[in-house]
Amino acid sequence: MDALIAHAISKHIYAPRLPALLQQMGIDDLELCRRAQERYRHNDYSHLRLYDGAEAMLQRLRPTHRLGLITNGPVFTQRPKIEQFRLARMMDVLVISEEVGIAKPHPRIFQLTLRHLGVAPARALYVGDSLRYDLMGAMAAGVDFVWMNPHCLPLPADMPQPRAAIQHLEEILPIIERIGGAGSYLTSTIPGAGYRGSQRQGSDHRE
Structure with missing residues (x-):
């Protein structure tokens, strides 16, 4: 599951679009969508x-x-x-x-x-x-x-x-x-x- 979230985030899609992206991948799990959005929103910018x-x-x-x-x-x-x-x-x-x-x-x-x-x-x-x-x-x-x-x-x-x-x-x-x-x-x-x-x-x- 975490690998799928990481893959979605790697596409640089804004968080509001992540559910649609996951659906295109055949994933309709609402909890997965929520976790993907939260992980995107809390990206670590310490490398910048x-x-x-x-x-x-x-x-x-x-x-x-x-x-x-x-x-x-x-x-x-x-x-x-x-x-x-x-x-x-x-x-x-x-x-x-x-x-x-x-x-x-x-x-x-x-x-x-x-x-x-x-x-x-x-x-x-x-x-x-x-x-x-x-x-x-x-x-x-x-x-x-x-x-x-x-x-x-x-x-x-x-x-x-x-x-x-x-x-x-x-x-x-x-x-x-x-x-x-x-x-x-x-x-x-x-x-x-x-x-x-x-x-x-x-x-x-x-x-």
Whole structure:
């Protein structure tokens, strides 16, 4: 039974969909469904780590900049990660795709975040590590994008050019200064994909 639960979880299906998945496997046991959902909801995120320097950078920017976070995924998986890294205390706005009914790369989730921050797109900067979700979404919303690229991957030919590509988060500070200087209303957004764990995902990697 535990092997079946583990198999269901390995498919990265949201907990509300697990009963349907188990039924497709020919399993109608309600208790099994309940256990599968509970096990999914209590996933261990202890292997996840923020990018090196993330907390120090946010603490440095917080006194003079508006900070926001956008992450794709269900609330029951994203909230525990936010709490684990104590990100809420460092952010002015937190946006989880399930809560707002929009997900990256749709530009509306960026526009919504900026509206709550009180920041115009031209005064915003988005930092992310997903080209498909972060770069494409930010640029569609008219927001400057910095690519967090710790492994020095080449930019695909079909992708637009970001403002910059960085390997370490502290590299973002001089970029922010060049764009707007201290006191400007910029939002540096560290998405769910900004988590670094033993396995890199695509948003936790629903991006």
